[in-house]
Amino acid sequence: MKFVMIVPDGMADWSVKQLNNRTPLQVARTPNMDRVAAEGVVGQVLTTPVGLPNGSAVANLSLLGYDPHEAYTGRGPLEAAALGIDLAPGEIAFRCNLVTIDEHDRLRDYSAGEIPSRESAILINAIRKKTAEEVANVTFYPGISFRSLMVYRGTSRMEPVTTPPHDIMGQPFEKHLPEGAGASILKKLMLGTRRMLEQHEVNTVRVDLGENPANMIWLWGGGTAPRLEPFAKRFSKKGAVIAAVDLIRGTAVYLELDRIDVEGATGSTDTNYAGKGQAAIDALDDYDFVFVHIEAPDTAAHAGNVEEKVRAIEKIDREIVGPVHDALKERGDYRLIVVPDHATPIETRTHVGEPVPFALCGANVESIREMPFTEAAGNESGLKFDIGYELMPYFLRA
Numbered sequence: 439m440k441f442v443m444i445v446p447d448g449m450a451d452w453s454v455k456q457l458n459n460r461t462p463l464q465v466a467r468t469p470n471m472d473r474v475a476a477e478g479v480v481g482q483v484l485t486t487p488v489g490l491p492n493g494s495a496v497a498n499l500s501l502l503g504y505d506p507h508e509a510y511t512g513r514g515p516l517e518a519a520a521l522g523i524d525l526a527p528g529e530i531a532f533r534c535n536l537v538t539i540d541e542h543d544r545l546r547d548y549s550a551g552e553i554p555s556r557e558s559a560i561l562i563n564a565i566r567k568k569t570a571e572e573v574a575n576v577t578f579y580p581g582i583s584f585r586s587l588m589v590y591r592g593t594s595r596m597e598p599v600t601t602p603p604h605d606i607m608g609q610p611f612e613k614h615l616p617e618g619a620g621a622s623i624l625k626k627l628m629l630g631t632r633r634m635l636e637q638h639e640v641n642t643v644r645v646d647l648g649e650n651p652a653n654m655i656w657l658w659g660g661g662t663a664p665r666l667e668p669f670a671k672r673f674s675k676k677g678a679v680i681a682a683v684d685l686i687r688g689t690a691v692y693l694e695l696d697r698i699d700v701e702g703a704t705g706s707t708d709t710n711y712a713g714k715g716q717a718a719i720d721a722l723d724d725y726d727f728v729f730v731h732i733e734a735p736d737t738a739a740h741a742g743n744v745e746e747k748v749r750a751i752e753k754i755d756r757e758i759v760g761p762v763h764d765a766l767k768e769r770g771d772y773r774l775i776v777v778p779d780h781a782t783p784i785e786t787r788t789h790v791g792e793p794v795p796f797a798l799c800g801a802n803v804e805s806i807r808e809m810p811f812t813e814a815a816g817n818e819s820g821l822k823f824d825i826g827y828e829l830m831p832y833f834l835r836a
């Protein structure tokens with residue numbers, strides 16, 4: 439039997455005035471997601487346990503069947519794995535965003551205008567060189583677009599309280615600088631590199647072109663390497679992951695799930711949807727379980743762009759859910775689930791930790807009542823998982 443989990447990141451939402459008080463999922467044309475719901479069931483799952491940070495790191499560990507209270511140690515270490523960085527015991531990896539600070543010292547943009555990887559690498563390597571001389575035990579690693587990494591290999595206690603930049607857009611950044619053990623090292627790096635970034639040629643050109651300059655680094659989500667049981671050992675399924683963002687690719691490394699690369703997959707709204715759909719279909723030849731993650735709806739929601747979010751949902755439906763479902767039907771027994779990892783409401787432009795809907799169909803999934811695939815249907819459903827990591831064993835049950 440074949441199993442496919444499709445995760446449109448941040449797709450769940452609240453009613454939006456511009457959409458006549460409906461949600462993007464309600465408004466988007468999703469005949470294929472609705473078919474999954476109609477042929478199967480709509481349910482609801484709480485992917486973010488109370489007390490843990492809202493967002494993809496915790497939510498996707500839950501969806502993959504791991505208790506985040508045990509498995510989650512921070513976003514940084516998961517992304518480090520995707521960059522091929524082996525963290526020795528005690529070494530701590532932090533997500534390093536390139537952000538834009540405005541003339542009033544407010545955090546204007548958590549992604550520095552989704553700066554291209556080519557430009558961010560120049561800036562991060564310049565910071566790497568500068569800090570290597572000035573701060574001990576700190577190394578920076580360029581990543582994809584605005585998402586890079588810093589690894590601390592020192593012996594000082596390093597357990598700072600940090601804030602995701604996408605949670606403080608429009609606010610004075612100084613109020614949200616790291617606090618607690620090790621915070622002084624992070625602040626020295628964040629404040630000590632501002633002048634160099636402001637004056638860097640990459641940014642003077644960006645400003646000339648009217649693009650948001652990457653004029654500050656923002657360090658957050660630090661942690662040591664998690665110790666996770668391989669997915670195949672836990673669920674007796676050979677699995678693969680299709681994702682562009684380092685967070686999911688790194689999680690796959692720790693779970694020993696193979697990563698399938700897709701040309702043109704960007705981790706943003708201009709990603710190669712059809713390519714991801716086709717890669718998922720091709721992967722069914724070699725794998726029992728395929729996990730397809732698409733960042734686009736979350737990117738659109740962080741930008742507060744409701745049209746873009748609706749468009750991304752429609753493309754996922756048309757170019758991934760539909761073709762994959764058809765291919766599964768041709769192959770014999772299967773199960774297919776479509777489930778966002780969390781909600782990223784257009785209104786808040788950041789993640790919230792409330793339950794999300796899922797649509798599930800296939801072998802031994804009885805269709806009880808035909809329902810469209812919406813947040814409201816999830817609310818009304820009798821099939822609820824308050825413990826998110828229990829959904830995977832249910833999905834994979836014999």
Ligand SMILES: [Zn+2]
Nearest residue numbers: 447448494779
């Ligand atoms: Zn997410």
